[in-house]
Amino acid sequence: MKGLTFDVAHLLAGSLVLVSFMQLYQDRLSALINIFAIHALVLGASVAWQAAAQDAPHLYVTALIALVFKAIVIPMALRRIILRLGIHREIENVVGIGLTMLVGIGLVALSMVVMLRVTAEADPLAREDLAFALSVVLLGLLMMVTRRNAVSQIIGFMSLENGLVLAATGAKGMPLVVEISVAFSVLIAFIVIGIFLFRIRERFDTVDVRALDRFRGERR
Amino acid sequence: MTFDALDAILLIPLCAAALLAVLPDYRVTAILNVLTALLTFLTSVSLFFVHPTSGDYLLVDDLNKVFIVLTTFVAFTTSVFSASYISHEIEIGRLTSNSVRFYHAMYQVLMFAMNLALVANNIGLMWVAIEIATLTTVLMVGIYRTHEALEAAWKYFILGSVGIALALFGTILVYMAARPIIGEGLEAMVWTVLVQHAAKFDPALLNLAFVFLLLGYGTKVGLAPLHAWLPDAHAEGPTPISAVLSGLLLNVALYALLRFKMLLALNPVAIAPGPLMVIMGLISCVFAAFMLYRRRDIKRMFAYSSIEHMGIIVFAFGMGGPLANFAGLLHMTMHSLTKSAIFFAVGHIAQVKGTQKIADLGGLTVTHPVLGWGLVLGVVAIAGAPPLGIFMSEFLVVTSTFARQPWLATALAFGILVAFGGLFLRLGSIAFGEPRGPTGSVHASYVPMFAHFAIVFMAGIHLPPALVAGFENVAKLLG
Numbered sequence: 001m002k003g004l005t006f007d008v009a010h011l012l013a014g015s016l017v018l019v020s021f022m023q024l025y026q027d028r029l030s031a032l033i034n035i036f037a038i039h040a041l042v043l044g045a046s047v048a049w050q051a052a053a054q055d056a057p058h059l060y061v062t063a064l065i066a067l068v069f070k071a072i073v074i075p076m077a078l079r080r081i082i083l084r085l086g087i088h089r090e091i092e093n094v095v096g097i098g099l100t101m102l103v104g105i106g107l108v109a110l111s112m113v114v115m116l117r118v119t120a121e122a123d124p125l126a127r128e129d130l131a132f133a134l135s136v137v138l139l140g141l142l143m144m145v146t147r148r149n150a151v152s153q154i155i156g157f158m159s160l161e162n163g164l165v166l167a168a169t170g171a172k173g174m175p176l177v178v179e180i181s182v183a184f185s186v187l188i189a190f191i192v193i194g195i196f197l198f199r200i201r202e203r204f205d206t207v208d209v210r211a212l213d214r215f216r217g218e219r220r
Numbered sequence: 221m222t223f224d225a226l227d228a229i230l231l232i233p234l235c236a237a238a239l240l241a242v243l244p245d246y247r248v249t250a251i252l253n254v255l256t257a258l259l260t261f262l263t264s265v266s267l268f269f270v271h272p273t274s275g276d277y278l279l280v281d282d283l284n285k286v287f288i289v290l291t292t293f294v295a296f297t298t299s300v301f302s303a304s305y306i307s308h309e310i311e312i313g314r315l316t317s318n319s320v321r322f323y324h325a326m327y328q329v330l331m332f333a334m335n336l337a338l339v340a341n342n343i344g345l346m347w348v349a350i351e352i353a354t355l356t357t358v359l360m361v362g363i364y365r366t367h368e369a370l371e372a373a374w375k376y377f378i379l380g381s382v383g384i385a386l387a388l389f390g391t392i393l394v395y396m397a398a399r400p401i402i403g404e405g406l407e408a409m410v411w412t413v414l415v416q417h418a419a420k421f422d423p424a425l426l427n428l429a430f431v432f433l434l435l436g437y438g439t440k441v442g443l444a445p446l447h448a449w450l451p452d453a454h455a456e457g458p459t460p461i462s463a464v465l466s467g468l469l470l471n472v473a474l475y476a477l478l479r480f481k482m483l484l485a486l487n488p489v490a491i492a493p494g495p496l497m498v499i500m501g502l503i504s505c506v507f508a509a510f511m512l513y514r515r516r517d518i519k520r521m522f523a524y525s526s527i528e529h530m531g532i533i534v535f536a537f538g539m540g541g542p543l544a545n546f547a548g549l550l551h552m553t554m555h556s557l558t559k560s561a562i563f564f565a566v567g568h569i570a571q572v573k574g575t576q577k578i579a580d581l582g583g584l585t586v587t588h589p590v591l592g593w594g595l596v597l598g599v600v601a602i603a604g605a606p607p608l609g610i611f612m613s614e615f616l617v618v619t620s621t622f623a624r625q626p627w628l629a630t631a632l633a634f635g636i637l638v639a640f641g642g643l644f645l646r647l648g649s650i651a652f653g654e655p656r657g658p659t660g661s662v663h664a665s666y667v668p669m670f671a672h673f674a675i676v677f678m679a680g681i682h683l684p685p686a687l688v689a690g691f692e693n694v695a696k697l698l699g
Contacts, residue, residue, distance in 0.1 A: 118424040119396070126396065137389060141382065153378060160385055167392045173404025174395050176344035180388065183348050187381065190355060194362075194377070 012046035040070035129170025136163030237328035279341035297668035302460035361457035372452035387436025393429035418486035440473030454523035459567030467560035497538030504531030512642030545695035547616035561672035562598035583655030609679035
């Protein structure tokens with residue numbers, strides 16, 4: 001039974017990394033949002049499995065937050081936002097998908113090497129979980145760096161945060177996990193409301209350098 | 221659970237925030253804001269006389285007392301400045317009474333969050349507190365709702381969130397390192413327990429954790445190359461918030477970093493955290509010093525000066541040892557006081573001139589003598605000219621380093637001198653030069669500004685022995 005517990009946890013955490021990769025090459029916002037919903041779904045399953053494996057009922061709350069809030073509510077809100085802003089059909093210029101994927105693979109390799117070497121003495125479940133979690137965090141960061149659209153940046157941030165939740169649930173018996181996941185949900189809700197209210201479409205509304213100068217207050 | 225001063229410094233701002241959110245009149249709320257900040261400050265001073273017990277969640281020791289008193293004091297003086305600043309913004313219609321209500325409530329929530337981060341005895345709780353502080357400042361930076369302000373808030377939000385996320389990963393790693401020794405559950409996240417057992421933690425995990433924490437909280441400290449949010453947030457938000465950001469919030473993030481540094485220092489096998497901090501501090505200092513030369517916005521210029529000074533402070537703490545730590549603490553205190561005083565002056569200057577552009581400011585000492593000379597005094601102090609407080613702390617940092625690492629000390633002194641030149645280059649045209657722009661009178665509150673300058677001036681000439689003893693004690697704690 002111990003073997004099965006480990007294998008399923010491994011499978012779910014690994015799928016999370018895989019879904020992170022899927023996010024990297026989506027060039028349509030609506031497709032990206034769907035993939036993120038899957039990401040949250042996998043996270044919810046993974047957290048629920050950890051809750052069962054560690055016999056830690058409070059983790060079910062975190063799983064429920066992932067499932068209801070991140071897999072259903074947030075994607076729905078984001079879909080409405082891109083409809084309202086009229087960017088649902090927009091195709092985003094993702095610079096060099098091939099290159100991004102290569103960098104992503106490099107980051108995953110890096111996190112495996114670093115985490116597995118560092119945590120040689122920790123128990124195997126937490127160890128693998130942490131390595132996968134770091135990969136998801138780094139892939140989320142990569143996505144935030146390579147995208148210019150505010151909505152895709154948020155999705156990058158949310159998948160980064162999913163990685164953190166994975167790490168926190170993998171660390172057996174860590175206190176405050178539920179509180180931290182609630183705090184993060186509040187943060188994300190703020191970001192989404194922010195985009196909606198202020199219609200921020202892109203990090204820099206335009207690539208026009210003059211506008212950038214104005215923004216920096218450096219003009220004239 | 222009994223109620224003591226420790227709970228009070230958290231509950232007073234929180235209750236006031238709730239009250240400020242519903243009271244309609246901005247004059248009443250401004251006064252209430254000042255009174256709350258004063259009450260919090262007095263309560264924090266009382267921590268020196270009554271000794272509250274530390275629990276699993278809250279703690280008070282010699283290290284955080286210094287930070288708490290400094291935070292609540294600057295928060296109080298800033299609230300006085302904020303009252304006159306806000307009434308002017310209402311008059312010219314840049315802020316509505318609704319947004320002022322929101323602003324005051326957020327101000328107190330920010331105070332609560334900073335105090336919580338400082339007294340937290342739990343690394344998870346501290347993280348949550350710093351997140352709340354980030355959120356509230358983001359909301360306040362964007363309060364003018366202009367395109368620039370929203371962009372600045374957005375940038376701050378994204379970069380701050382990434383920093384916060386990295387810090388959480390570091391926090392989780394610290395827990396992972398502590399768990400095999402201390403056992404599962406709350407205990408493994410409590411500072412006082414962590415410190416006792418730090419020597420036995422897995423060094424490799426601790427090393428990795430510190431890298432994440434340094435990057436995460438370092439973003440909030442504004443260390444180059446993670447500083448990109450800082451100048452925008454300073455320039456576009458209301459000036460009282462610039463003062464609080466520079467004077468206080470950067471310190472709170474620094475405090476978090478120092479706590480983890482102490483933890484690492486207790487483990488004999490883990491990497492020494494000092495060199496990493498020295499490198500980042502030095503890069504920030506020199507980089508920001510050069511950036512000072514090309515600034516055209518007065519608030520952005522002082523924001524870069526903040527990066528420079530945070531670099532010096534992190535450098536000093538990175539060097540470690542009683543003398544460098546003492547210098548770091550002194551420099552942090554002096555920088556908080558001076559920089560917030562400068563922002564008080566800059567806030568009124570920007571209001572009376574209606575612009576923040578350096579090119580449109582000129583001859584302030586002629587048109588507005590008090591503000592103009594106040595700014596001159598501030599720049600003289602922040603640039604590190606003798607005999608003011610910052611000169612003394614910078615002198616201490618450089619000399620204490622020189623004895624151990626002459627090259628590093630030379631590089632740091634070079635950065636300080638470059639910054640000195642940059643600041644005075646701009647000051648010349650702003651304060652002296654041809655008078656430009658409106659010359660109308662200003663309803664300013666000069667008291668907070670000159671109170672800060674008086675303290676900085678006194679500190680440059682004579683440090684009270686009690687203060688020296690206190691700082692020396694804390695410097696020893698920091699190792």
